[in-house]
Amino acid sequence: MSKLSTPYRFLFAGGGTGGHLYPAIAVADEIKRMQPDAQILFVGTKSKIEERVVPKLGFQFKSIWIKGFARKLTLSNVLFPVRLIVAMVQSLAIAMKFKPKVAIGSGGYIAGPAIWGASVMGAKIILIEPNSYPGITTRLLEKHADEIHVAFEDSKKYLRQKDKVILSGNPIRTSLKLFRKSDALNHFGLDDSRKTILILGGSLGAGSINKTIAENLSELKKLDIQIIWQTGSAYYEEYKNLNDDRVKVYSFIDEMDKAYSSCDLVVARAGASTISELAALGLPSLLIPSPNVAENHQYHNAKSLSDVGAAVLMEDKNLKENFLNAVSSLVFAEEKLKDLGIKIKYFSKPDAANIIAKRAINFAIAV
Secondary structure, eight states, rough: OOOGGGGGGGEOOSSHHHHHHHHHHHHHHHHHOOOOOOOOEEEEEETSHHHHHHHHHHHHHEEOOOOOSSOOOOOHHHHHHHHHHHHHHHHHHHHHOOOOOOEEEOOSSTHHHHHHHHHTTOOOOEEEEOOSOOOHHHHGGGGGGGGGEEEEGGGGGGOOOOEEEEOOOOOOOTTTHHHHHHHHHTTTOTTTSSSSEEOOOOSSHHHHHHHHHHHHHHHHHTTTTTEEEOOOOOTTTHHHHOOSSEEEEEOSSHHHHHHHOOOOOOEOOOOOHHHHHHHTOOOEEEOOOOOTTTGGGGHHHHHHHHTTSEEEEOOOGGGHHHHHHHHHHHHHHHHHHHHHHHHHHHTOOOOHHHHHHHHHHHHHHOO
């Protein structure tokens, strides 16, 4: 069957970070499962995570020339208008050739031009907004959208087109599951009689969290706590020498379900994908939002949870002063951990990818 003979042609746009890319991949996987003849094209940028990940998964990939707007004056910011115009022309050309029936944007600056180009070509538009406070791309594109799928109830109050908003949840990997804790700890060479903390800072890592862990490592060990520590690729060389029988240091953890299964408490940034995984598995967490993300969206994510007792929120600026006391009191508080796990589970929407994929397929048939 030729590419254009099937109505099931879906363009995905979103990337730059795993938080924008992986929800899109989860939906694409579901579309492919339900409609094997579907044609799927991802639009992203070179040198970002999508260029590495998408082709390995067997999906088509096209790049456009776009870069985010930095907070301070840089040459890149001066070039932004030029990049935007070029990206819009490229996106229109891609849409004219691929002729998508449905375009699905999962946020980030990449989605703007690509979704605009698809909308000009008459594609139905679905937006996925994983964060509590919708990003500027979602807010700019909402007038072009047919549906906006959100992960947080709080998101609705920030969007003007409320009749388009559907609380579907943030799509995550359907393969994610918990193992028996003792087996998972054995995988990491750890003792199942000790309390275990999992430290996450995203794929690149979080400098302030890593520094705090290193500074408090001896005190945590005195409390008989063991640690699984994902430093991120940017920090691994600096901290890898701290690896020992009680502290397992990794640049990146491939088998995240085993890491999740091992821990009593997760200490992490508050990215939407991380939160969705914690909710799906019902894991207690101390969330430390990154202060360096657009529109402070991680803080809003964590605040939405902490306001209802589904996570503990600590601001990055308070790490040095409060981290050790917070962790040492929390990890041994069995009832508190149980309560956090129960309450974050309420935010779980395990069928999100399936729901959005079905809506996309229905739109494709109707166009």
